[in-house]
Amino acid sequence: MEQFYINRRNFLKSSGASIAWSALGARGLDLMFQDTPWRVGLIGTGWYGKNDLFRLMQVAPVEVVSLCDPDQNLLSEAAKLVIQRQKSTIPPRLYNDYRKMLAEGDLDIVIIVTPDHWHALQTIDALKAGAHVYIQKPISVDVLEGEAMVAAARKYNRVVQVGTQRKSTPHLIHAKKHIVDTGLLGKVSHVEMCCYFHMRANGKPEVQEVPDFFDYEMWTGPAPFRPYDGLPHTRWWRTFMEYGNGIMGDMCVHMLDTVRWMLQLGWPKRISSTGGIYVQKDGKSNIADTQSAVFEYDELNCVWQHRSWGTPANPDYPWSFTLYGDKGTLWGSTMQYDFVPHGDGDPVHMDVVYEKEKYPEDLTEDLIELNAAPATRLHMLNFLDSIKHNNLPVSDIEDGHISTASCILANISMGVGGRPLIYNPESRIVEGDPEATELLARKYRGPWEHPDPDNV
Secondary structure, eight states: OOOEEOOHHHHHHHSHHHHHHHHHTHHHHHHHHOSSOEEEEEEOOSHHHHHHHHHHHHHSOEEEEEEEOSBHHHHHHHHHHHHHHOSOSSOOEEESSHHHHHHTOOOSEEEEOSOGGGHHHHHHHHHHTTOEEEEOSSOOSSHHHHHHHHHHHHHTTOOEEESOGGGGOHHHHHHIIIIITTTTTOSEEEEEEEEOOOOOOOOOOOOOOOOTTBOHHHHHTTSOOOOOOSOOTTTTGGGOTTTSOHHIIIIIHHHHHHHHHHHTOOSOSEEEEEEEOSSOOSSSOOSOSEEEEEEEETTEEEEEEEESSSOOSSTTOSEEEEEEESSEEEEEESSEEEEEESSSSOOEEEEOOOOTTTOGGGGGSTTOOTTTHHHHHHHHHHHHHHHHHTOOOTTBHHHHHHHHHHHHHHHHHHHTTSOOBOEETTTTEETTOHHHHHTTSOOOOTTOOOOOTTOO
């Protein structure tokens, strides 16, 4: 049985990219060449904030009106790059407090790429200011924040696209359309998801003075206040549960969201998880270095495993999902997919698609995720199309909430001894578990107030 490969020429004829573009059709061209630019503000000007903003600027006319970050150095650097890239001669306004930026009331779109503990308040405030929102995953740091964000999007009738761009990844769109949706897998009754990246920062920096260019109070916001031990940007803040939900909230959310999309799954029936710090006990990090979780559906378990040490189970798929069907198996990641049938038929392999020829500036951009750039561009186009036609985007806030909250519930389960949790999104409780229900909302540091899903 000879494996065949899909090359770039075949890709242009039948791949996920052409599928995504054909879905937009002439509307996609209208988005790229419309006369009036979208007025955009960015909250969080670090590496991924600029990454998302620049992908949007590549596919649609944009005027970057304002930038916001509590780090003046990051803010100034981002402003210089924006001025170089955009046609407008008007430099963006700069803020260290997002509330002042939103108070101007002049933005069509707000992109939010801040640490997880800020996502809910900034999204809700942007919606109240009349903007549509592109929010990075995970959407929230606790479950009830997510409920409030969904309520706000519906109340203010704005589009919220979540940065779970695997749904816009060309080779995964192809896998869904040509492998999953055609029934080549048969009945899928088991799913495995994993991340084995050595991505858990675990140093012991000394407490130090906060530099003049960094507003640490504003950066911390509603989160618990940790003694300052260096700039928290990039990976350092993610190593603390004060600001996020560890590798579960950072990496599982992508794979679980992709699996849910491919198999058309909603809320899990039950969620359980165990794990902890088993190996990397030195250093300040307080997120789990080893964790397993089970997301239960009818006659289907979706199992997650991460380790930030050791070797991956499959070196070709260190961060991935595997769908096991009675007719075949599908492995998928950000870099490729492989389908192997059980019995007759040919294996299928497809690699990630780059767009280096079409977007040569990708090759000179600092810290760009080249493999994710085409997906993010399609994700942005889908976002803009949804705004123009007043429909739900492919990664709507409600879908992002289900994926995010499921990962948060896994962490809650791990924290209460691994017992299974049944979350009821209607009553917003964990059924029969008052202890777990109390953990659905984190306590905010004053004067910040936790959003109320019934009063946004």
